[in-house]
Amino acid sequence: MLAVARKEIAGYFKSPIAYVLIGVYVLIMSIYFHPALKAGYGDFVDVLGDIGVFLIFIIPILTMRILAEDKKNGTEVLLLTSPTSLPRIVIGKFLATFTVFLVIVVISFIYPLIVVIFEGVITIQLVGAYIGFILLGAAFCAVGVFSSSLTENQIIAAVISLVIMFAMWIADQYAATVGGVLGGIMEWISVLSRYKVFTDGLLTLENIVFFLSFTALMLYLTVRVIERRRWVQG
Amino acid sequence: MIEIKNLVKHYGQVVAVDDISFKVKEGEILGFLGPNGSGKSTTMNIITGYLPSTSGTVEVAGYDITTHPEEVKKRIGYLPEQPPLYKDMTVTEYLSFVSDLKKAPKSKKKSELSDIMELVGLTDHRKRLIDNLSKGYRQRVGLAQALVGNPKVLILDEPTVGLDPKQIVEIRRVIKGLATDRTIILSTHILPEVSMICERVVIINKGKIVAEDTPDRLSASLSKIAKLNLTVKGDKDKVLKTLGNIPNVRYVTMTTKAEDSVFKYVLETGSDKDIREEIFYKMAEIKAPILEIRPTAATLEDIFISVVSSDGIKHTEEE
Numbered sequence: 236m237l238a239v240a241r242k243e244i245a246g247y248f249k250s251p252i253a254y255v256l257i258g259v260y261v262l263i264m265s266i267y268f269h270p271a272l273k274a275g276y277g278d279f280v281d282v283l284g285d286i287g288v289f290l291i292f293i294i295p296i297l298t299m300r301i302l303a304e305d306k307k308n309g310t311e312v313l314l315l316t317s318p319t320s321l322p323r324i325v326i327g328k329f330l331a332t333f334t335v336f337l338v339i340v341v342i343s344f345i346y347p348l349i350v351v352i353f354e355g356v357i358t359i360q361l362v363g364a365y366i367g368f369i370l371l372g373a374a375f376c377a378v379g380v381f382s383s384s385l386t387e388n389q390i391i392a393a394v395i396s397l398v399i400m401f402a403m404w405i406a407d408q409y410a411a412t413v414g415g416v417l418g419g420i421m422e423w424i425s426v427l428s429r430y431k432v433f434t435d436g437l438l439t440l441e442n443i444v445f446f447l448s449f450t451a452l453m454l455y456l457t458v459r460v461i462e463r464r465r466w467v468q469g
Numbered sequence: 470m471i472e473i474k475n476l477v478k479h480y481g482q483v484v485a486v487d488d489i490s491f492k493v494k495e496g497e498i499l500g501f502l503g504p505n506g507s508g509k510s511t512t513m514n515i516i517t518g519y520l521p522s523t524s525g526t527v528e529v530a531g532y533d534i535t536t537h538p539e540e541v542k543k544r545i546g547y548l549p550e551q552p553p554l555y556k557d558m559t560v561t562e563y564l565s566f567v568s569d570l571k572k573a574p575k576s577k578k579k580s581e582l583s584d585i586m587e588l589v590g591l592t593d594h595r596k597r598l599i600d601n602l603s604k605g606y607r608q609r610v611g612l613a614q615a616l617v618g619n620p621k622v623l624i625l626d627e628p629t630v631g632l633d634p635k636q637i638v639e640i641r642r643v644i645k646g647l648a649t650d651r652t653i654i655l656s657t658h659i660l661p662e663v664s665m666i667c668e669r670v671v672i673i674n675k676g677k678i679v680a681e682d683t684p685d686r687l688s689a690s691l692s693k694i695a696k697l698n699l700t701v702k703g704d705k706d707k708v709l710k711t712l713g714n715i716p717n718v719r720y721v722t723m724t725t726k727a728e729d730s731v732f733k734y735v736l737e738t739g740s741d742k743d744i745r746e747e748i749f750y751k752m753a754e755i756k757a758p759i760l761e762i763r764p765t766a767a768t769l770e771d772i773f774i775s776v777v778s779s780d781g782i783k784h785t786e787e788e
Binding site: 314318467 | 569
């Protein structure tokens with residue numbers, strides 16, 4: 236499991252992918268942080284709330300190759316005939332993408348630090364907002380890993396995960412219009428409204444459980460997809 | 470060491486492997502022959518646990534692949550048809566990753582990897598990116614990968630494909646050397662390879678075993694088939710007719726036109742009787758000079774066709 240994760244993390248930082256994605260995201264954070272700072276309140280909680288949506292564009296590019304490439308290059312055989320079990324391989328792959336995301340999180344600590352240095356006010360809500368941000372990243376990484384297992388084409392994998400994430404992001408806006416059971420499901424799956432709760436400074440068990448179990452579900456489905464393909468492929 | 474019983478694999482409606490059973494003893498090298506699409510790679514993929522079988526069992530060292538996949542996978546080194554290489558890694562990085570993946574003991578990793586690289590001749594290339602290696606060297610990396618973790622069973626799917634003649638000789642020597650304390654299943658298209666390396670041969674066609682024997686006995690039963698290449702000057706219709714009338718000639722055809730009124734023919738005889746003299750006199754009769762007469766060694770295809778058409782039929786009759 237850790238062997239797979241280590242190898243993938245090294246792979247990310249050997250190619251320009253990780254640097255470009257991290258760089259772009261840090262740039263976006265700075266763009267959002269600047270007006271907050273200028274207005275004098277420098278509250279990073281709001282910035283975290285605003286920049287969550289950009290993960291929809293960053294994470295699919297990060298995760299698109301993670302399983303699709305193995306399938307395309309035939310290295311899947313190596314993984315599946317090794318004594319490391321399939322769930323462990325999938326978790327290892329997930330951990331690699333999540334680690335790159337965590338690098339973004341760690342770099343973003345610089346903004347609250349700036350606030351502290353210039354004797355601004357940091358609220359305890361920031362901790363909650365960060366927990367929400369990390370959980371959101373984990374869930375999106377899992378969506379990306381899942382999408383990557385569906386195809387051997389990286390672009391298609393990226394598009395699938397982008398569509399899933401985007402649908403989850405906007406679901407609650409249309410939930411009321413749709414109404415009924417479907418509307419209920421859309422409201423339940425909406426990550427935006429759940430993420431908002433975190434950035435409002437509320438740590439609720441329900442939302443933490445939602446994100447964790449959603450991540451686990453996505454990884455479970457990934458294992459099932461690969462398992463199933465072993466049976467039907469020719 | 471390896472026991473395969475009534476193995477069946479369906480891909481939807483297509484039957485890729487149809488009730489195959491065979492055993493491989495400890496320390497034995499088994500040659501696995503068959504044309505493309507005969508189910509060779511599928512069988513190997515099932516033995517290594519990459520694909521599940523539709524029915525039947527595979528046991529390696531007493532462990533069943535479906536109930537104890539990890540115990541089996543620990544004992545197998547697999548070189549698939551296409552070596553599973555990460556091109557963005559160097560040879561050492563890649564083999565080190567494979568070692569971790571196979572849960573090989575970490576303390577001995579460094580010495581183990583350098584031994585393996587020495588054995589397959591990769592030491593000078595250990596710091597090179599796999600992407601920059603030639604096909605032959607990638608094949609060596611694939612073989613090295615299979616050896617990591619010192620598995621007692623090796624499954625090698627066409628290990629010498631893409632290598633130059635010198636490398637082929639080297640790799641064959643390596644494989645032969647490995648066999649002292651390992652069990653090996655090796656698939657190939659090259660017949661001399663089988664007689665050089667393998668102690669026993671299994672030939673499969675359309676998912677069924679059509680022959681199983683030692684290479685010597687197989688070739689003995691096949692030496693009956695002889696092919697002659699002829700180059701004859703003269704009218705081609707007349708030559709074809711005359712050749713066709715010689716007894717024991719099973720089949721004759723004109724292949725190419727070499728020069729003006731010079732044609733090349735391929736001729737197949739049904740018995741082990743040498744008919745070259747007879748051809749000489751017959752051609753002399755019609756005043757068509759023979760410019761070249763050359764027997765061809767039986768290729769895998771010939772042997773294969775013969776096995777399918779004789780032993781295969783006998784086999785079904787016995788049933």
